[in-house]
Structures are given as structure tokens and as C-alpha cells.
Amino acid sequence: MITVLCIEDEKAVRDLIVEELADAGLRTLEAENGRSGLEMIKQHRPDIVISDITMPEMDGMELLAEVQINHPELANMPFIFLTALADKEKMLEGLRAGAENYLTKPIDFDILLAKIQGLVIRIENRVSAGLEF
């Protein structure tokens, strides 16, 4: 089963995302900021990460950079930004930093789920081909 980690400081938003993912048949993990998110990633190695950007302690950008630089073995893990920062500049920054996708709030769950499904297929194919990531 595919595991998705949801990192979001607004509990209400996080709850909505997690409920929706669970309904879609995915296993979910939760973290309330970048720092606890990093711990979860190292500990549970989720298949996909969905992360907010604006968070206390460690924001989403910092988290992605930390993973890219200090944990190269996790660099292939799909990383989706889901943020209220909707300006193009920020979006380009996130994509350049290595994010799989950059989605903005309010959340269109159809699109979010479609992206996740696409990734799930890719990951399952890779696993069946005997490729690790």
C-alpha cells in the first residue's frame, strides 16, 4: 500500500486532506511542520510527500532542501507542495527546488487526487520492475 505524508500546520486543512486521501484508499501520515515532517520521512520513508510551505520552525522549502542535500537516498521521493502562496515566483522557486508538483489553496481535491493516482501508478510500475527508489 502506498503511504502519503501530509505536512500542514493548519489542523483543519490537514484533517481535510488526510480524510480525502484515506477515502481514496491510501495510507496517511501527518506532521504539523517541516521539522516533524523530516523526522517522519526519515523514520517511515513515505512514498509521497504533500507539504505546505508556510509553517513555523521549518518551512516546506527548507524541508525539501534538507532532503535533497542531506538525504540523497530520498531524493526520488515525489514531493508535492500544497500552499496558499499562489504567486508565480514562489511556484517557480518550488519547482526548481525539485518539487514534483506545486498546487495552491484553496485545494481542488480532484486535481490533487489525480496527481496522487498518477504517482501511485508510476511507483507501482517501478516496484514491479524491481526498481527501488
Added chain:
Amino acid sequence: MPDWALELTSKILRCAFSDRTLNQALEEALTLIFRSPELNLSPSAAIYFDDGRDFQHSLLFHVNLVWQQVAPFVQPNDGSEVRCEFQEGRHACCVSLVDGEEREQIGTALFFFATTQEPAPEILALLVQIAEDIARLIVAKRKEALNSQLADIAGISENEIYLFNGETLEIFKANHSAQMKTGYRPDQIMRMTPADLKQNMDVQQYWRILEPLLTGKTDCVVFSARQQRRDGTLYDATVKIWRLENSAGPAFLELVIDQSDHKQLLGLLHATFDAFPGGIVVLDENLRLTFANRRFYQLVDIPPEKCPIGCAYIDVLRYSAIRGDYGPGDVEEQVQERIGHARLFLAHSFERERADGTVLEINSSPLPTGGGVVAYMDVTIRRRAEQELIRHRDRLEEAVRQRTEELKHQAERLEQALEHEKHINALQRQFVTMTSHEFRTPLAIIDGAAQRIMRKKGEITAEFVAEKTYQIRSAVARMVELMESFLTAGRLDGGMKLALSDCAVYDIVTQCAKRQSDVSGGHRLMLDIDALPRTLRGDPLALNQVFTNLFSNAVKYSPKAPEIKITGWEMDGFAYISVRDGGIGIDADDLQKMFQLYFRARTSTGIAGTGIGLNLVKQVVDLHGGEIRVESEKGQGTVFTVKLPIAGPKQVEENVLEAGAERAVA
């Protein structure tokens, strides 16, 4: 001496008594010598002369040989009369040539022999004799040439030259100029005495003039005289007389130098100098005035009769010193110092300002004949102009400096304004980004909840609906709050007026704390406000905004420290409310900017916020006539303390103005 030798020497001497030149005479004499068979000088032999001092460079005369062949025999004369040497197959005999009268060596004769045998002593003696003859010949010829040169000079001289008898004073010789100047024919001059050629002078007077020469007191007398021409006209002249020793008895030579041109020139020179705008004074080597023009007396302001031509320069200096031209001090010291300088006759230049303000430039330059010239120029106007120019330049420079300074300040002010503008722009950009974020987050909750309801699979329970509607309503409440704060900020922008009443500040703080506790489950807001007055004069809505902001900030910026402490008390007519959290804190250098519009502290990175709240709080507190203070330590937490006058603001209008002005600065 054998006959042939006597004949040879007399022939040699005869060579001198002809009108031949020295070279021609020598050539003839030498030919006689080396053709004389008895001497046995070979046809290639020769005689050389030199000036007796430097053989190498002053070869006077030679026959049949070139210098390279002679050179090996030639050496500086060692003083002996005759010297024989044998070199390169020849015998050479060197004999000094000596002027018999002056006892001065005038050369050396070199005789080269054809045979290898050393010449016999009698031959050598003869050669010495010959050398003496040759020397005599040279001296005679040279004297002859000198006399003829002197005669030539006397003939072409423009001055009158007379030779006259030492006993009768009769002129026996006169040059061409004498005829030209006087107008007398030579035969007429011959019958006259020099006294006859002078105005108002008889022979007796002339004898008196000659007296110093007759007594041997001096070699030459000089006097000024007025010469009279044959036609009776006169001219001024300087006359010089020498005594001559003549074989025929005593004689005198009179030289008459026509001074009429000189006098005329001198007059012209004086006129020129008098017309010259500068003062000129010429000093002789004894520092006496030999000449001074009119302007000199004017410039130094001395009457000419006080210091006439011929007076000592020191008198001029003393006159000036006594008058006080050189400032206070000992007059004699001043004079001696200056005369000491003058005595050096060095070229130098200096300026002196006289008591009346006249500036004199004084240049002194030495004369090659001794003495010197001192020139005085009135440079007052030039100096004034220069000083004016300098003052003008200084004023200009000062103006330029001030202008530059002003420009610099303007540039600095512009730079500051630009910086401020940039800062504001950056803050506004950040504000727009954060505002968008702040609205999107509750919108995401609302939209997400709605999507959840739509997509809910299976039965929708009452609990589910309640949960979702609660989420939606909370988000809406948050947006309303957000909007309120924008609106308040907007209202303040237009100059908000407080709606004052006796507002229940105690209740407001309590309610705000409860509302905050309700929405932030993780934090505990601990109230210690028993000492807080129940009411104060203020605007309840605005104060509500203040405490809502402060409490929500405390929660927002202390994610890991759940305890928020709110303390209230009263002191000296003021109500105090402090909010203490144990959160992320603020950098020390950010503290003073905390209340600027749109400002966000560096520690707030990653925490949503608009930069409006605290600015709003400050404005409201200011309008109430209160104060707000912030203390913080990074990583340790922050305390905001609000101080409000219980009696309310004294002059609301004024405070509105003040708040407005302060914001304009921010």
C-alpha cells in the same frame, strides 16, 4: 769660430733685417743652416721650433720632415741648453731658444744630423750660437710685427692720439683722427701744442697738469677738457696723458676721447629713466648713489635735495627708517641690517608696504662692473587686484564647497528617501503575498469542507455535518477577523476617531482571552488581572482589536510554549496589561521596528502574518494617549505591555494628528 761659421751667423741675422715676415725669414735662415756643408746636416734634416712649453701642440716651423718622423726626438725641455740624442738611426740636437731680453724661453730648435757619428763639440757650440741668432731673429721680427700692429691701431683709432715733445710740448706726431676731429692739416698740427687745441688753456696750465707725470707721482693723468676745433667749435672730451721714454728725449702721448656722443647718450639715458614708471637707483661699489631717476625720489618719498646723486645709500635708508617706514624698532639697527644686505650686491626681490598702503616691489641686481641697480615699482594696484582675486577665489571656493555640501546632503536625502521607498515597497510586496496567503488558508478550509461533503461516500452523519459546518464557520470567522483588521487599518489611515465611553476593559481582556483559548486548543492563557481597573475611558471596539491581536500573536509566535501569561494592574492613573509568551522571540535590532506597518520580524519566517496587527495596536494605544512597550529575547519569549490612561485621552483631536504624523514617517 771658423770663418764659414761667422759668415753663416751673420747671414742668419741678416734674414731679420728684411721686410720678410717671420716665417719667410725663418725659412731663409733654416735653408742657410741645413745647406751648410760644414754642419753636415743631411738634405732631409730639419729644424723645428716650438713654443718651449708643449712640443706636441705648438710646432711653429719645420722643413722637409713630417711630424711623425720628429716625434721620437721631441721631449719636454729639461732646462739644459743643449741636448743630443740618438734614435732610429739619427742624431738629434735640441737647443733652447731664449729671448735674451726677457730671459724667457720662446722655443726649441731641433737639428738632425745625416751621420751616425756624434757631432763634434765645436759643432755643438756653433749650433748654440745659431740658436741664439735664431732667437734674436724671432724676437726682432715679433717686435717689428707688434709695432706695426700698434701703428695700425693708432692709425685707425677714432680717438685723437698725439705725441709731443717733453720740453717744448710741440706735437711731433698725430694720427689720422687728430686731423679729422680738429680740422687742422698735419703740417699745422705739427706746429701746435696740445694746449692750443683746448678752450681757455695756456701752456702754463698744461704744464701744471703734466706735473704728476714729471715728478713720477703717476703713470697717467686723466682730466676732462673742452677741445676746440679749427673752426672754433667745441666738444667735450676725456684726456689721458702718458709719459714716454724716447731715445730722443722725454716725450708724452696724449689720448683725446671725444665725450660729446657719450654726453648725449647719457642725457638720453637720464631722460629715458626719468620717463620710466619705476624708480631706479644705481649704486657704486661703495654704496653711493651714482644715479637716481625722479620716480625713485617720488616712490621712496624723499626730496632729491636730501639725498642727491653722490650721497650714500645709507642716508636714504636712514631717512626712511627715521620716518618709520620699517616699523617700530631701533632705527640704527634697521639701517645696518638693510645696508648689510645691500652690501652683498645679491640679486634679490622683495615687497614693502608703506604706511600709506603703497606696496613697493624692490628688485636689486648686481652690476658686472661693481655696485648694483635697485629698481622700485609701485605694485599697489596689482597687489590689490591680486588680493581681490584671491578673496574672490576664496569666496568662490567657499560657495562651491557649500553647494557641493548641499548637493551631497540632497543626494543623501534622496538616497534615504529612495531606500525608504524601496523598504516600503518590499514590505508592501510581502504584505500582498501574506494577505493572499491569509485569505487563502480559511478559503481552503471552507472549500475543502464543502468538497468533503460533496464527495462523502456512504451516509452523511449528523456528526460529520456538525464537524464540517464548524470548520466552515471557524474559517469564516477567521476571515471576518482578518477583514476587520484590514478595515480598522483603513479607518486609521483616514484618521480614525475613537468612540469613547466608559468601557469595561477588564471584561474585554477576559473575553478576548477566552475567544483565543477557544480557537487555539494547545495553548493556555493564564489571566492575572484582578488588579486591573474594571473600566477606563476608551473605545471598546478598538481595545477589543488591541487585545485580540496581542493574544493571537502570543499564541501564533510560541508554537512550542503553550503558556501565555496575561497580567493586569493599575498604577498612577494608568491601567497596565502585559502579555508574556515563551515563544520564538524577536532579534534585538528588530525590536524598534516592530510597530511599523507591514514589518515582520526575522524570527517570524514560516509563520503567517500581514504586518498590520501590531501597527494597528500601536495606533489605537497612541490614540488613547497610552504607550506600548515590547521586551524580548530571541528564543526565550516576548512581553508586550500596554499602558492606558484610565481617564482616557486628554485631547483626542491632537492625538489623531499625532498618530497620523507618526504613520507618515513610518
